[in-house]
Amino acid sequence: MTDVPLLEVRNLTRHYKLPRQSLLRRAPVLTALEGAAFSLRAGETLGVVGESGSGKSTLARLIMAFERPDAGEVLFQGRDLHGLTAEELRKLRRGFQMVFQDPFGSLNPRRRIGWSIAEPLRANGETENITHRVAEALEQVGLHPADAGKYPHEFSGGQRQRIAIARAIITRPALLVADEAVSALDVSVQAQILNLLMDLQDDLGLGMVFISHDLAVVASICDRVLVLQHGKTLESGPAADVLRAPKHPYTKTLLKAAGVRP
C-alpha cells in the first residue's frame, strides 16, 4: 500500500449564478459548496450529512467530475480529476462510480437492464464475456442472471437500486459515491440495500462516499463523518467522535432529529 489516499478533496468550492433580480444589478451568486476538504482511504466510508441545499449533491457532482469546481481539487488516487484532459478523465472514470437517489430515474426506461449494467464495460471498449460479467454482477447484488433481459419498469424500487449498484460495480471501481442511495426506499428495503453496500465494500475493498440527510443511517455504516450546512463544513472527523461529542449545535440538532443516542 502506498500512502496516497484513494480520494482527497482540497478546499473544494462551487458557486452557482442565480437568475438576475434586476437589470441594473449583477446576478446574485449562490455558494453551494465552500472549502470542503477530506481524504478517504480504500475500504473506508465517509458519511456526508446535511439538509437539503447544504451542498451534498454538489459535492457528489464535483467528485464525479460532472461539473468543474470554482476552486479546489479532487484527487483520485493522487490525480486531480479537474486538471485532466477529457480523454484522460474518460479512461479514469471506470475507477469511480455512482449510485443515484431516485431508482426510477437512474435507469434508461427504453433499455433492457442487461444493456444498462453493461454500459460501463462497453464504454471502456471491453466486449469480452459481457453476458457472463453482467450475470455475475446481478448475482452479486442478489438478483437473477435471467433478469438481464427485462426492462426497468418490471422491477420494484429496491430491485432497481440493486440494478443501479450492479452497474456501478461492474468495472470493479475503487470508489463508490452513493448520493442519497437509500432515501427513496422503504425502511425495510433501506436496510437490505445498506447491508448489500456494506457486503460489497468488504468483498471489493471499496472506498465509499455515502451522502445522506439521515444521520441515523450514516451513523450505522460510516467510519468518518462530514457535516455540511449551506455549503460550509461545520464538523468533520471520525464517526464515533462526531456522534459521541458533537461540537456544533447544528450537529446536535441533527442527532436529536435522527434519534441517535450519543
Next chain:
Amino acid sequence: MRRLPANFLLGAVLVSLVVGVAALSLIWTPHDPQTMSISTKFAPPSAEHWLGTDQLGRDVVAQLMAAARNSMTVALVAVLLGGSIGVALGLLASALGGWVEDGVMRLADLGFAFPALLFAIMLAAVFGPSLTNAVLAISFINIPIFARVTRASANQIWTRDYVAAARAAGRGRFAISRDHILPNIAAAIIVQATIEFAVAILAEAALSYLGLGAQPPASSWGRMLSEAQTLMYLAPQLAIYPGLCIVVAVLGFGLLGDGLRDITDPRLARAR
C-alpha cells in the same frame, strides 16, 4: 387498455384513407390521369367517370388519386429531409451546449424568419420553378422547427440520472445522444413529424397553386385548384374536389398528430 382519444381515431381513419388511395394509385387508377379527350370534357359523374371529367376531358378521380400520391411523396421527402437535419442539429446543440447551442438556436430563429412561400418563390426565381425546389423549400422550413423541438426535449433528458450514469461510465456525448437521448425523445419527434406532414401537404398545394410546385403534366391538388379557378362559374365541382382532398389530408394528419401527442404526453394524459 385506456380508450384512445377521438382526435387520434378520426385522424387515423382520414390518414389511412388518403394514404390508401395514394398507394392504390401506384398500381391502379380508373383511367390514365393524363389522357385528354376533348369530346368528353366537363362530363358529369357517370359509371365511366365517377366524378366526371375536367376541361380537357381528363378523369377527375384518376387525377385526384395521382395528386394524392404526389402530395404524400413531397410531404414525406420534405419532412424526412428537413426533420433529419433538424433533429441532428437539435441533438448537437443539446449535447455540446455553450456557444454551439446558442449558435444553432439563433440560426433556427433566422430560419423561422423566412416564410415558406417567400423562400420557395426565391428558390423558384433563382433555380426555376420545379417540384424539387418546392420540396427543398418545405424541407428548409422544417429544419428550425425540428431543431427546436429536439433541443427542448433533449435538454430535459440530459438532466436525467441515467444520463449522468452514462457519463460516469465514460461514454461520450455523441454516444449518449444516440443511445439515451434519441430513444427517449422519439415520441415527441414523431408527433411533430405528423403535424409537420400536414403543414407540408398544405405548403405543397399552395406552391403548386402558385405554379411553383408540381409542373404539368404532373397531377397536384394545388394545380387542379388553380386550373379550376378560371372555370369557377362553369364547373365549380372541379375546384371543390381537390379542395376537399386537401382538407381531408391536412385535417387527418393534424388530428393524428394531436392525438399522438395526447397519448404520449403524460402531463396531458393526467389532465384529461
